[in-house]
Amino acid sequence: MLKNVTVELIFTGNELLNGRILNTNSRYLCKKISNLGASVIRIITVPDDLELISYNIKNSINNIPSILIISGGMGTSFDDMTLEAVSNAIKKPLLMNEKALEYIKINYEFLKKIKLLKDFKLDDYKKKMATLPEGSIPLYNAMGAAPGIMLECKTPQNAETLILCLPGVPSELKSLFRTHIVRIIKEKVGGNKYIKESFFVEGFIESEITFLSEKIMSEFNNEIWIKTFVKSPHIRKAIEFEVSSRGLEIPTKEKVKNTIRRLKEEIKKRNGKIL
CATH class of the missing domain: 3.30.70 (Alpha-Beta Plaits)
Structure with a gap:
């Protein structure tokens, strides 16, 4: 019998919990993941609170899903804290990732080229998007500035969970899913x-x-x-x-x-x- 590939989803953002924003990403991901042959076994929505996000990531990893997808909190704002929460949960330090930095530069230079941006300065806010938990592989985001990330981690039971972090903006999440995540899930699902x-x-x-x-x-x-x-x-x-x-x-x-x-x-x- 083939292994059942299980997926947990964590969505971050006060706007999802106070009703300001409808979480269309949840339905999109569940439908796509199911059609690829994997099983979504739990969905969690948490506010912009570092401690709560870290706790729920740790809790999900303890549940040993094959894949944990975290959506939102990947940008430059003070309340974008997903990368730090992952770092806290898996006890891996945050490090500047040169490939992620390169992706960010490419996107901002393009905005400058088409005159949607007057000037581009690589300040600390932009560098924040390239400061990733150690061992992360950045995923190029063709629709926005913040790269996604892919990171293997060991569970407390010595199993493995693949962590995937995606931006919360629906157009960016869908683009990254089509470009990167479909292939990843297909490889895990097999036949x-x-x-x-x-x-x-x-x-x-x-x-x-x-x-x-x-x-x-x-x-x-x-x-x-x-x-x-x-x-x-x-x-x-x-x-x-x-x-x-x-x-x-x-x-x-x-x-x-x-x-x-x-x-x-x-x-x-x-x-x-x-x-």
Whole structure:
């Protein structure tokens, strides 16, 4: 059986917790990561507080995910503290990274060239974005100034977690994800695929057929996940059955197909209408 690649997500920023900003990055990452065959097992949102960010990073590493993605807090502002929090959590010193500095210079020189910036001075605020925990590999950010970072760390259980830090600006996060993170996750996942199919039925309210999900899942040794979705639980309208599983592509597709066949058999027995 292929290894299940697990991912935890940490989002930083007061603006996410006070309702000013909708966290669209969370949905984007969960959808993309799942489609690549990995499993998001936990999402945490923390305020701009160094101690709390450090604590939650340490806590996540202790949970031994294959990958820990931290979004936000990578810029020049006083409340951008993700790099320092990672440094504190894994006890690695912050060091000036020449490659990260080079990436930052390239982006600011480009802004100067296209006249969006009058002058470019490499001050301490900009250098902050290149001051990374020891052992970090910077990831070039084509959409903004702050590079992402990739860093392997040992867990307390002597396992390994890959830490990935990404800017919180959605356009930058998406660009870095497409350019760097997709490849990284694919390498870890190997031949694992996430297969998902759905169909709709009429003639029931959800409570009348919810037991079918458990019944059929147990038939397949709980290697399949069945979820129902309804617009209103009290109205006899269409119910969506979503069937999903992870594994090697061909056998997993077959398993999903057989699960749907069994569900449809049981629904027809109960005079349900399959749309």
